[in-house]
Amino acid sequence: MIKVTLMKKVLEGNEDAAEANRQRMKDARIFSVDMMSSPGSGKTTILERTLDALVADLNIAVVQGDVYTTRDAERVEARGARAVQINTEGACHLDATVVGEALGDLDLSDTDILFVENVGNLICPAGFELGTDQRVMVLGVTEGSDKPEKYPAMFRRCSVVLVNKIDLLPVLGMDLADFTDAIRSVNPEIEILPVSALTGEGMEAWYQWLKDGLIARREE
Amino acid sequence: MHEFSLMEEVLRAVRDSAREEDIRRIHRVQMTVGAMGCAFPPALETAFSVLTEGDPLFQGAALEIVERAVRVRCATCGWEAIGRDARFVCEECGSSEVEILAGEELTVDGYEGE
Numbered sequence: 001m002i003k004v005t006l007m008k009k010v011l012e013g014n015e016d017a018a019e020a021n022r023q024r025m026k027d028a029r030i031f032s033v034d035m036m037s038s039p040g041s042g043k044t045t046i047l048e049r050t051l052d053a054l055v056a057d058l059n060i061a062v063v064q065g066d067v068y069t070t071r072d073a074e075r076v077e078a079r080g081a082r083a084v085q086i087n088t089e090g091a092c093h094l095d096a097t098v099v100g101e102a103l104g105d106l107d108l109s110d111t112d113i114l115f116v117e118n119v120g121n122l123i124c125p126a127g128f129e130l131g132t133d134q135r136v137m138v139l140g141v142t143e144g145s146d147k148p149e150k151y152p153a154m155f156r157r158c159s160v161v162l163v164n165k166i167d168l169l170p171v172l173g174m175d176l177a178d179f180t181d182a183i184r185s186v187n188p189e190i191e192i193l194p195v196s197a198l199t200g201e202g203m204e205a206w207y208q209w210l211k212d213g214l215i216a217r218r219e220e
Numbered sequence: 221m222h223e224f225s226l227m228e229e230v231l232r233a234v235r236d237s238a239r240e241e242d243i244r245r246i247h248r249v250q251m252t253v254g255a256m257g258c259a260f261p262p263a264l265e266t267a268f269s270v271l272t273e274g275d276p277l278f279q280g281a282a283l284e285i286v287e288r289a290v291r292v293r294c295a296t297c298g299w300e301a302i303g304r305d306a307r308f309v310c311e312e313c314g315s316s317e318v319e320i321l322a323g324e325e326l327t328v329d330g331y332e333g334e
């Protein structure tokens with residue numbers, strides 16, 4: 001009997017592919033953001049509104065991976081983005097390799113900001129870095145405030161959380177503090193941006209965060 | 221259910237190594253999975269049995285998973301907590317400098333065979 005020690009990270013292959021994506025987008029001076037959430041939190045709606053606000057000045061590309069809503073690529077294309085749909089065929093998350101293939105289908109030289117709309121899922125995407133500059137969570141207030149504690153891995157690995165659908169807080173009889181407290185208890189450093197993609201409330205802070213990210217990338 | 225693609229990575233690593241070591245029969249494969257390791261052990265076990273079925277290299281082989289709870293420690297005052305009590309803000313001093321000591325593992329540790 002032979003005992004062999006491997007001590008190998010299972011996600012090592014994905015991490016290598018993510019690093020390649022990161023370098024590629026850095027070389028092309030693109031600021032990139034991975035958008036993650038449960039299905040229906042409002043990722044596509046946020047992207048639509050963001051495109052309306054920024055597309056006059058910036059070239060924006062979207063890698064669409066959310067399988068729950070098949071028309072998402074068309075929705076963002078209609079607002080002026082270049083979109084690539086990834087056919088995830090029932091997969092529960094994107095990985096860095098499929099995103100790398102999608103990057104090959106885009107004209108990176110001509111892109112300022114690249115969004116990846118990840119598959120709606122609060123568990124699986126956490127472990128799979130895609131190589132974007134930032135990872136952002138969207139948490140719809142209709143999902144309840146216990147999500148951060150139930151899925152800490154996701155909230156631990158993101159730098160920003162958009163608390164969306166705040167227009168519905170009065171209807172739900174909830175306070176924003178219910179959400180900010182719950183989020184901070186798992187990640188005290190995370191930046192929290194309360195927004196409504198429906199009414200536009202709070203979205204300016206998000207656009208500013210994106211512009212700051214792009215400026216930082218260009219100054220590197 | 222991404223455990224199938226995770227298990228494909230695990231089996232690839234084991235197969236590559238077994239070829240190099242000239243091992244023809246594997247008896248057990250060992251993994252460590254943290255509670256925040258992004259994988260569900262029962263689903264890994266299912267993936268293991270489905271993906272090794274009919275493969276003589278893995279005939280009769282078992283998957284052994286060591287599960288690790290989340291363990292945290294406050295870098296300011298030394299407070300420690302484990303499992304369900306593991307918070308990321310210190311319960312003693314309120315500091316947010318809480319380090320994760322364990323619980324994020326997802327590794328293939330090794331295997332035994334001949």
Ligand SMILES: Nc1nc2c(ncn2[C@@H]2O[C@H](COP(=O)(O)OP(=O)(O)O)[C@@H](O)[C@H]2O)c(=O)[nH]1
Pocket residue numbers: 037038039040041042043044045046066068069120164165166167168195196197198199
């Ligand atoms: N009330 C309200 N509804 C929203 C808001 N943002 C998105 N929605 C709705 O939530 C549903 C799911 O949105 P969608 O953008 O497709 O979610 P995705 O699955 O995360 O891409 C749609 O019916 C949207 O109109 C919001 O800020 N307020």
Ligand SMILES: [Mg+2]
Pocket residue numbers: 043044045066069072117
């Ligand atoms: Mg969508």
Ligand SMILES: [Zn+2]
Pocket residue numbers: 294295296297298299310311312313314315
């Ligand atoms: Zn403390």
